[in-house]
Amino acid sequence: MSGRILLTGGAGYIGSHTAIALIEAGYDVVILDDFSNARPDVPDRLEMITGRSVPCHRCDIRDAAGVAAIFARHRFDAVVHFAAKKAVGESMERPLDYINVNCGGLLTLLGAMQRAGVFRLVFSSSATVYGLPKVLPVPEDAPLVAESTYAWTKLASEQILAQAAAADPRWAFGILRYFNPAGAHGSGLIGEDPRDIPNNLMPYLARVATGELARLEVFGDDYNTPDGTGVRDYIHVEDLAAGHRLSLDDLIATDRGHLFNLGTGKGTSVLEMLRAYSRACGRDLPYVIGPRRAGDVDIYYADPAKAERELGFRATRTPEEMCASSWAFILRRRNGS
Ligand SMILES: NC(=O)c1ccc[n+]([C@@H]2O[C@H](COP(=O)([O-])OP(=O)(O)OC[C@H]3O[C@@H](n4cnc5c(N)ncnc54)[C@H](O)[C@@H]3O)[C@@H](O)[C@H]2O)c1
DSSP states (O other): OOOOOEETTTSSSSHHHHHHHHTTTTTTTEEOOOOOOOTTHHHHHHHHHHHSOOEEEOOOOOOHHHHHHHHHHHHOEEEEEOOOOOHHHHHHHHHHIIIIIIIHHHHHHHHHHHHHHHOOOEEEEGGGGGGSSSSSSBBBSSSSOOOSSHHHHHHHHHHHHHHHHHHTTTEEEEEEEEEEOOOOTTTTOOOOOOOOSSSSSHHHHHOOOOOOOOSSSEEEESSSTSSSOOOOOOEEEEHHHHHHHHHHHHHHHOOOOEEEEESSSSSHHHHHHHHHHHHHSSSSOOEEEEETTTOOOOOOOOHHHHHHHHHHHOOOHHHHHHHHHHHHHHHHHTTTT
């Protein structure tokens, strides 16, 4: 496939891996990012990996004039919209900020796209829209419940897209509900290394492995799972990136929207992940069992059958590969390379 694709939030964790997958598939990529949660050297690293320079515009997605200027400068065939705030806990403390960036940013982007005559958009949604799922594995038509402001912004965004598509058939939206992205690029040059205390298990394990955090606190070991700890569907970020390429290929080929879960369909427990990371870094990582966290469920994994059937998507990389790639990235980062 060929075409020029705008990646909002393209310097972030999932966006940067998707940039590589798209360039390797033959697309031209342009990044818009305000770098509020991305390192400034990501565009250089993308160039090191792909051998191609990636135009990158520092811009807030809510800045209508700035976004319009980017659309005036490049002719895009489609957009992938990653730019958002994503910490569930923080979203409950600062709901208006989250609604402003996640929903306000989407509206600004849609306005700019409409004016520029660009009607294909892949949207980063999340499995959090399923709330506490009643059916396993979780299919796309499971009931939707927003248990946090973050989840609410994703649900509201999906509904904004549905309203726009109902009013104007030129829109083609690819809605992708990610399960738990983990791991890093095989080059070790890009990955997930948040500035603050990580919210997700994998970057937290990485900090325990480096010794920056003393131990992992496991939130409850009395869940109804084989080892008592919570089970989640971790998907390697390179598999997730490949899913974006397939979604874009399909939008460009058909100009028809779609909605898919992107997950593996397999669950891994917190303790299994801790052991896999211990093997990756070569020492037993310390942990302590703490109380359950409010709102956590026992088991949660995707039904990925629809994406496999309709897109040909399959996530094949294992938790071992997620931990090994994460650790390779963290080691390089700590060594300053
Ligand atoms: N990582 C996950 O666990 C996960 C799971 C499901 C869905 N998602 C969604 O996937 C998308 C990407 O997530 P990620 O994990 O790569 O996060 P990330 O924070 O690494 O990437 C988001 C990028 O958007 C940028 N950004 C934030 N606010 C912006 C603004 N106002 N204007 C311009 N750029 C802005 C950040 O600098 C960052 O580079 C988000 O929409 C997120 O909600 C993430």
